[in-house]
Amino acid sequence: MTRIAIFASGSGSNAERITTYFADKESVSVEMFLSNNPIAGIIERGRRLGIPTVLFDKKTFSKTNKIVNLLQNQQIDLVILAGFLWLIPENLVRAFPNKIINIHPALLPKYGGKGMWGHFVHEAVVEAGEIESGITIHFVNENYDEGKVIFQAKCEVDSTDTPDEVARKVQALEHVHFPEVIEKIIANM
Numbered sequence: 001m002t003r004i005a006i007f008a009s010g011s012g013s014n015a016e017r018i019t020t021y022f023a024d025k026e027s028v029s030v031e032m033f034l035s036n037n038p039i040a041g042i043i044e045r046g047r048r049l050g051i052p053t054v055l056f057d058k059k060t061f062s063k064t065n066k067i068v069n070l071l072q073n074q075q076i077d078l079v080i081l082a083g084f085l086w087l088i089p090e091n092l093v094r095a096f097p098n099k100i101i102n103i104h105p106a107l108l109p110k111y112g113g114k115g116m117w118g119h120f121v122h123e124a125v126v127e128a129g130e131i132e133s134g135i136t137i138h139f140v141n142e143n144y145d146e147g148k149v150i151f152q153a154k155c156e157v158d159s160t161d162t163p164d165e166v167a168r169k170v171q172a173l174e175h176v177h178f179p180e181v182i183e184k185i186i187a188n189m
Contacts, residue, residue: 079099
């Protein structure tokens with residue numbers, strides 16, 4: 001069985017989508033949610049879905065091995081970042097080489113890096129007059145949004161689209177493709 005841990009800083013809609021996608025698959029189990037945000041929506045989603053949720057602070061995450069040890073003690077095979085905003089520390093990247101997957105709400109390498117998340121990405125896409133946006137699913141390394149690209153999907157950006165409209169289009173791509181890509185990665189592990 002492949003055991004998954006999902007990190008999120010916000011609402012957790014992708015975490016819920018991944019959890020429900022794998023709920024009836026005996027070979028995959030979402031074991032835990034982890035969050036750095038004590039008011040994140042993922043906490044309530046975890047309660048509702050029966051997924052244990054672990055909260056942590058910056059020091060615990062970046063300056064100790066507590067999170068790495070927790071994941072290893074829970075025999076986690078794959079770490080998923082679903083709207084998680086902090087840079088992954090080197091000790092976690094080393095402990096899970098090519099086993100940490102992130103989704104980014106743009107077509108990397110455009111609109112990636114520190115501070116480029118959520119509405120900031122969609123505002124930048126609209127402001128630049130882009131005709132397309134999309135999602136990038138990639139392996140995580142020690143730098144924001146620079147790991148090897150696994151998958152991209154595109155959507156059109158109309159000249160009249162607001163950042164919120166782009167966000168809706170991108171989130172629709174996330175919900176369709178992220179669980180499917182994770183399933184393919186697991187099949188090749």
